[in-house]
């Protein structure tokens with residue numbers, strides 16, 4: 001099982017803006033392997049999403065685990081976000097044992113390229129919208145602890 005090591009809070013790669021993925025990489029063994037390993041690593045760690053910097057890779061790539069059907073998002077951008085927000089508890093594989101409430105837009109539109117290189121736009125709400133926002137934050141060097149209103153479990157980092 002190609003499970004990769006998850007980078008933890010304090011690792012500089014978690015604080016960098018990730019590199020845009022070149023369209024020429026779509027369909028290559030390198031990208032396919034990265035995506036497969038990210039899915040395995042996320043499932044092993046019981047996460048609902050994972051971003052490439054969390055496995056030490058500087059790339060605008062993340063996996064979203066929606067209803068146990070993981071899919072890849074490459075070079076994602078949030079094109080629309082609702083003014084309505086929701087406060088809910090979050091955690092992060094890179095900040096183990098720490099949880100806190102984060103305010104996120106209730107709905108977002110996300111444009112990204114899928115693993116075959118096709119451009120997609122997805123409208124999401126609720127938990128899925130939250131996972132998109134959390135993972136896209138990772139690709140911009142932002143961690144949920146930066147946005148926490150109140151820590152609920154674990155030691156405040």
Ligand code: ZN
Nearest residue numbers: 091092093094
């Ligand atoms: Zn995270």
